[in-house]
Amino acid sequence: MDHILSATFLTGLLAAMMRMATPIIFGTLGEILSERAGVLNLGIEGIMLMGAMSGFLTTLHTGSLWLGVAAAALSGVLLALLMALLTVTLGLSQHVSGLGITLFSTGLAMFIYRLSVGSPVNPPTVTPFTQVALPALSSIPILGEAFFTQYALVYVAFLLIPVLWVLLYRTTWGLAIRTVGENPFAADTVGISVPLVRTLCLAAGGALMGVGGAFLTLAHQNMFLIDVVGGRGWISIAMVIFGNWDPVRGAAGALIFGLLDAFQLRLQALGVDLPFHLFLALPYVLTVVALVGVSRKSSAPAALLKPYRREEKG
Amino acid sequence: MPTTVMTERIAVRSPQKSPAVRASFPVKAREQEQVPEPVVEMRAIRKTFLDVVANERVNFSLRPGEICALLGENGAGKTTLMNILFGYYAADEGEILIHGKKVSFASPRDAIACRIGMVHQHFTLVPSQTVLENVVVGSSGGRFFLDMKRAREKLCALQKRFGLAVDPDAPVWTLPIGGQQKVEILKALYRDARILILDEPTAVLAPLETRELFDTLRTLAAEGCSIVFISHKLYEVMEIAHRVVVLAKGVICAERSVSETDERELANLMVGHELAGKTATARKAGAALLSVSRLTVRNDKGLDAVKDLSLDVHSGEVVGLAGVSGNGQMELADALFGLRVPTSGTIVLDGAALPDGNPKSRVDRHMGRIPEDRMTTGLMLDLSVEDNLVMEHHGDFRRSGMLDREAIGDHAEGLMCDFGIKADGRRAPARTLSGGNLQKIILARELSADPKVVVAAQPTRGLDVGAIEYVHGRILEARDRGAATLLISEDLDEIFALSDRIAVLYEGRIMGIADRKYATKEQIGLWMSGIRDVLCA
Ligand SMILES: Nc1ncnc2c1ncn2[C@@H]1O[C@H](COP(=O)(O)OP(=O)(O)OP(=O)(O)O)[C@@H](O)[C@H]1O
Ligand SMILES: [Mg+2]
Numbered sequence: 086m087d088h089i090l091s092a093t094f095l096t097g098l099l100a101a102m103m104r105m106a107t108p109i110i111f112g113t114l115g116e117i118l119s120e121r122a123g124v125l126n127l128g129i130e131g132i133m134l135m136g137a138m139s140g141f142l143t144t145l146h147t148g149s150l151w152l153g154v155a156a157a158a159l160s161g162v163l164l165a166l167l168m169a170l171l172t173v174t175l176g177l178s179q180h181v182s183g184l185g186i187t188l189f190s191t192g193l194a195m196f197i198y199r200l201s202v203g204s205p206v207n208p209p210t211v212t213p214f215t216q217v218a219l220p221a222l223s224s225i226p227i228l229g230e231a232f233f234t235q236y237a238l239v240y241v242a243f244l245l246i247p248v249l250w251v252l253l254y255r256t257t258w259g260l261a262i263r264t265v266g267e268n269p270f271a272a273d274t275v276g277i278s279v280p281l282v283r284t285l286c287l288a289a290g291g292a293l294m295g296v297g298g299a300f301l302t303l304a305h306q307n308m309f310l311i312d313v314v315g316g317r318g319w320i321s322i323a324m325v326i327f328g329n330w331d332p333v334r335g336a337a338g339a340l341i342f343g344l345l346d347a348f349q350l351r352l353q354a355l356g357v358d359l360p361f362h363l364f365l366a367l368p369y370v371l372t373v374v375a376l377v378g379v380s381r382k383s384s385a386p387a388a389l390l391k392p393y394r395r396e397e398k399g
Numbered sequence: 400m401p402t403t404v405m406t407e408r409i410a411v412r413s414p415q416k417s418p419a420v421r422a423s424f425p426v427k428a429r430e431q432e433q434v435p436e437p438v439v440e441m442r443a444i445r446k447t448f449l450d451v452v453a454n455e456r457v458n459f460s461l462r463p464g465e466i467c468a469l470l471g472e473n474g475a476g477k478t479t480l481m482n483i484l485f486g487y488y489a490a491d492e493g494e495i496l497i498h499g500k501k502v503s504f505a506s507p508r509d510a511i512a513c514r515i516g517m518v519h520q521h522f523t524l525v526p527s528q529t530v531l532e533n534v535v536v537g538s539s540g541g542r543f544f545l546d547m548k549r550a551r552e553k554l555c556a557l558q559k560r561f562g563l564a565v566d567p568d569a570p571v572w573t574l575p576i577g578g579q580q581k582v583e584i585l586k587a588l589y590r591d592a593r594i595l596i597l598d599e600p601t602a603v604l605a606p607l608e609t610r611e612l613f614d615t616l617r618t619l620a621a622e623g624c625s626i627v628f629i630s631h632k633l634y635e636v637m638e639i640a641h642r643v644v645v646l647a648k649g650v651i652c653a654e655r656s657v658s659e660t661d662e663r664e665l666a667n668l669m670v671g672h673e674l675a676g677k678t679a680t681a682r683k684a685g686a687a688l689l690s691v692s693r694l695t696v697r698n699d700k701g702l703d704a705v706k707d708l709s710l711d712v713h714s715g716e717v718v719g720l721a722g723v724s725g726n727g728q729m730e731l732a733d734a735l736f737g738l739r740v741p742t743s744g745t746i747v748l749d750g751a752a753l754p755d756g757n758p759k760s761r762v763d764r765h766m767g768r769i770p771e772d773r774m775t776t777g778l779m780l781d782l783s784v785e786d787n788l789v790m791e792h793h794g795d796f797r798r799s800g801m802l803d804r805e806a807i808g809d810h811a812e813g814l815m816c817d818f819g820i821k822a823d824g825r826r827a828p829a830r831t832l833s834g835g836n837l838q839k840i841i842l843a844r845e846l847s848a849d850p851k852v853v854v855a856a857q858p859t860r861g862l863d864v865g866a867i868e869y870v871h872g873r874i875l876e877a878r879d880r881g882a883a884t885l886l887i888s889e890d891l892d893e894i895f896a897l898s899d900r901i902a903v904l905y906e907g908r909i910m911g912i913a914d915r916k917y918a919t920k921e922q923i924g925l926w927m928s929g930i931r932d933v934l935c936a
Contacts, residue, residue: 257539264525264536271523274487275537275586276508384527395487396448 092227098347099231103239104305106336106343108133108314110242111297112321113328113335114249115290119165120325121253122286123266123388127183128168129294130318131190134311135160136298138194141309142201144211153211154238154299161295162288164190169284176392187318195311214238214304236304238296245293249332262286266386269393279393294318316369323372327379330386338375342368435463436499438594438625439484444493446479446649448831451823453479455649457493461594466616466626468636468657470669471646472863473835474821477629478520480646481596484627485517486510497594516587517596520629520834520861521774522579526572530565530582534589557588561615575725577608584615595619596627599834601635602861605723605889613639631835631863633662645669670865685714688883689852694744696730704730706907708744712852712883717874719898719915720887723927727907728887729771732856735885736768737761738776748852762791767850767877769841769858771887777841780830784822785811787829787840792848818843819869834861839870846873853877853884859893871897891920905929 112129119126126132136157144153164186171182202209214236223233253259261282264272269279301313320342328335345368353364439461446454453476461467469477482488484495486504495502497513504510507517524533535550554567563581571579580600587595597616601609616626616639630636636643637657645653645668653668689712698704704727712718722728733739735746737758746753748764761768770776778787788811789796796806811825820839822832829837838861845853855874859867874897878884887904888894894901901918903910903926910926925931 256544257535257542260532260536260545263528267525267527268523271525271533272537274485274507274517274519274523275590276506276511277537278506278508387525387527 094351096227096231098344098351099228100235101347101350102340102344103232103235104343105346106339107236107239107242108297108300108305108317109321109324109339109342110246110336111293111300112318113324113339114242114245114332115161115293115297116321116325117290117328117330117332117335118249118262118286118293119290120389121266121330121386122262122283123269123386123391123393124168124172124283124287125179125183125322125390126165126168126287126290126294127180127322128164128186128190128291129183129321130314130316131187131194132161132164132291132294133298133301133314133318134194135164135190136295137302137313138198138298138309139295140299141211141302142198144303145202145209150211150214150303153303154296157295157299158292159295161291161293161298163291165287165291165294166284168291169287172392173280173283173287176394179390179392191311198309208308208310210307211303213307236300238300238304241296242300243336246332246336253332263386266388269388269391273393273395294321297321320369320372323376326385327372327375329379329384341375342372345371437462437496438498440496440499441480441484442494442496444480444483444495445491446476446483446488447491449823452649454483454490457646457649457651459484459644459651461625461627463625464620464623465642466620466628466640468640468643469627469629469646470631470633470636470643470665472669473839473861473866474833475646475863476649477646478598478833479649481517481598481627481629484510485515485596487517511590511592514591514593515596516590516592516594518580518583518587518598518600520598520602522583524571524579524582527570529568529570530574530585531567533571533582534567534586538590554585554589557585561588561618562611563615576603577605577724580604580608580612584612588619593623594625594627596629598629599631599861600628601630601632603724606891607723609635631861631867633665633864636665637662647671666864669863670868685881687711688714688749689854689885690747691735692745692747694731694734694741694746696727696734696739696741698727698730703742704907705734705741708904708907708909710885710902710909712885714881714883715878716899717878717884717886717897719894719901720885720904721891721894721901721923721927722889722904724889726904728856728889728904730907731904732771732854732887735761735766735854736770736776765848765851767845767848767853767855767882769845769853769855771856771860773837773841778829778837781828783826784815784820784829784832784840785825788814788844790844792844814843814847817847818873819866835863835866838862839866842870842873846877849880850877850882853882854887855884856887857889858886859888859890867893891923894923895920903927 112133116126116129139160140153140157143156144150168182168186171177172179216234217237219233223229225233253263261272261277265277265279265282272282273279297317298314302309306313324335324338324342327338349364349367353361437460441457441459444454444457457480459480469481471477479488483490486507486509495504502509502513531547531550531554534554535545551567558564563585565574565578565581571582574582580603600612604612616628620626628636628640640657643655643657643660643665644651645665647669692709694705694708695703696705708731710718720728730739734741737753737756737760740756748766753764754760774780779790785807789807793802796803796810808825814820815822815825818839820843821836829840838858842858853874858874859870862870874884874886886894886897895915898915900912900914901923902912903923905927906929910929910931913922
């Protein structure tokens with residue numbers, strides 16, 4: 086137990102928390118943006134996987150990590166636009182469309198990956214991102230190494246939290262997005278194009294989800310496996326509810342999840358005599374428990390899940 | 400702002416004239432000698448929804464500074480016509496000219512740019528956002544960051560000018576309906592609307608609030624704003640409008656200057672026949688079927704809205720419960736309907752106490768419930784008309800455990816015919832019906848089931864005069880069959896027309912109960928404002 090309290094243990098734990106939380110922060114922020122405009126994007130799990138795959142392959146073939154990130158964002162945008170076509174333009178069920186996109190992109194990601202690299206015994210790898218120590222900040226004892234010696238994408242994720250918050254609450258666009266998500270009829274009658282806002286939010290959200298996926302294959306690991314995403318998309322959706330559709334609180338939820346995830350890894354490593362599946366389940370179980378407590382007073386955007394068309398009254 | 404308007408009016412190009420319409424404009428003592436050119440001209444407008452023709456060959460014009468009332472039965476196409484002017488619907492045929500220039504609106508954005516504003520029949524507000532946020536949304540003028548300070552200044556200036564007092568920082572859900580109405584008007588004015596469309600703005604207002612609204616409208620008209628005013632209350636139209644246009648079945652059937660018409664003629668034009676002006680003949684009341692005793696109910700904010708209220712309604716009588724909105728009517732109705740659990744007190748229906756917060760017991764014991772908010776508690780908007788008509792009684796339409804579609808259909812056809820529900824067939828989703836027709840569905844469902852007790856909250860809100868006459872007839876019919884009816888209404892005319900006894904609700908308590916025969920509107924009015932009999936005191 087002394088071990089747990091040591092400085093190195095703490096630094097390692099916090100650093101791992103940041104790494105574990107990052108893809109979920111990307112996913113959560115992307116999902117918040119979509120849902121605030123009134124569209125639940127259940128395609129997130131598949132979009133993250135496509136991001137992981139396209140980012141990996143692009144880097145594998147070009148050698149450029151940032152090109153990989155861009156490709157992941159692009160694939161996210163394209164899939165989100167497909168989602169927009171189904172739910173915004175055609176007004177189909179958001180649940181069915183989202184799950185459809187997840188199934189579709191899971192298959193597609195595997196297909197493209199196989200097509201590109203075949204099925205070698207040892208899966209190909211890329212040289213992943215390396216940690217960047219921020220000058221001055223990284224020399225703070227314990228915390229410096231945990232928070233300020235990280236991958237560039239980690240910094241990007243944490244910067245995006247306040248950016249999204251300011252966008253939603255302090256800009257005219259944000260007010261438009263929130264109004265579209267609460268009462269599209271009201272938005273329409275003040276001249277805001279509901280389909281346009283929803284499509285843009287989905288697209289931008291999709292880009293974030295894609296980058297979240299790419300973080301997994303370009304920084305967290307250095308290869309692509311079919312289960313790299315491993316439910317992080319679904320966890321992001323839970324974090325949106327946990328955070329009551331607020332970027333800061335949603336990201337806080339992602340951090341807590343990251344901490345639990347990092348902690349269970351370490352518990353496993355300590356060799357506690359319990360089946361490791363239990364540890365794996367720990368963060369998820371606690372997420373469910375937390376959701377039960379929080380979602381009672383949740384205030385989902387009022388028009389979430391509701392398609393909007395002008396000629397239909399309501 | 401007003402200075403720019405004047406120059407604008409001079410700058411407009413000469414529009415095509417239509418002498419017949421021109422002659423009917425009231426000659427007002429304005430600066431211009433000749434009749435000013437129309438601000439809006441809608442020509443030969445046609446609009447259909449699938450099979451329903453909502454507007455046909457409609458020519459409508461509006462001049463500066465004019466208040467034009469648009470009348471017509473429920474479903475006549477008033478809202479549709481105005482939605483076309485507002486760019487919300489695209490007309491199938493016809494053209495719109497603004498200041499003599501042909502325009503084609505793809506969305507309300509274009510209409511707003513032409514300085515048209517519309518207050519919709521059903522509010523277009525976001526309850527969780529503040530008044531200020533609701534007002535400024537979509538009017539950024541290209542700015543990226545919200546400039547709340549400037550917005551607040553502009554809003555306050557508007558409020559001062561037009562007397563529309565609401566707290567800019569209050570979340571909209573905390574405002575009473577009258578306050579929300581003000582926010583809607585401010586929203587239009589904030590966008591510098593010079594052509595203002597108000598779709599049944601007074602349907603939800605108390606008499607005093609209506610008077611305030613009219614003051615605002617007069618100020619606006621005096622500043623050169625043109626106003627379209629939709630209402631079913633003819634005396635309001637006579638009071639505020641200069642000109643009246645009557646729509647019937649989507650076609651304009653008459654146009655009058657207010658100075659040369661009266662309520663009687665307007666009612667005639669709308670409905671197509673003389674109104675009987677039904678008043679209840681007093682009857683002998685039987686046993687108490689509904690007894691409320693010592694009822695206390697909290698509102699959403701946790702305060703007592705109904706305080707220790709006791710009231711009996713007897714078989715074969717209508718008790719009218721008058722009062723300004725917000726004095727506990729909604730909470731009382733909710734408690735009676737079983738939608739809100741009272742903190743204390745009992746409700747007894749025909750000798751047996753009703754369990755608290757149990758709506759099904761009300762249905763089982765034959766209480767006819769006509770809720771105030773038809774959109775959320777009265778109807779399932781996504782279900783068909785026929786399904787809505789059997790909603791509480793679908794158990795009676797079963798054959799071997801399955802819904803008997805045929806019987807449901809027949810039932811619906813019968814009621815739609817009886818109650819004159821206008822819809823695109825009995826399978827049409829309820830949300831496609833006009834506001835008045837939605838209310839008729841509820842009335843048809845509740846009154847046709849032969850209720851013992853009827854609790855009706857604002858049963859004719861938003862209905863046209865013909866429909867009101869019909870509804871009143873039906874309520875009296877139910878009474879004559881021996882039903883005990885509690886009529887909760889803010890409309891004194893309605894209260895006086897139907898009630899055998901009149902009670903007044905003020906701040907959650909009964910201020911007094913009077914027999915209709917001896918009650919006067921003055922006395923009831925005093926009670927409604929919380930003043931007990933001055934003379935007796
Ligand atoms: N979006 C829509 N889809 C289908 N039908 C519609 C739609 N909007 C209106 N209608 C139909 O068009 C007709 C005119 O409706 P509208 O709402 O314009 O009536 P209204 O004169 O405003 O009535 P009310 O006084 O009850 O508000 C009605 O028969 C209505 O059912
Ligand atoms: Mg209408």
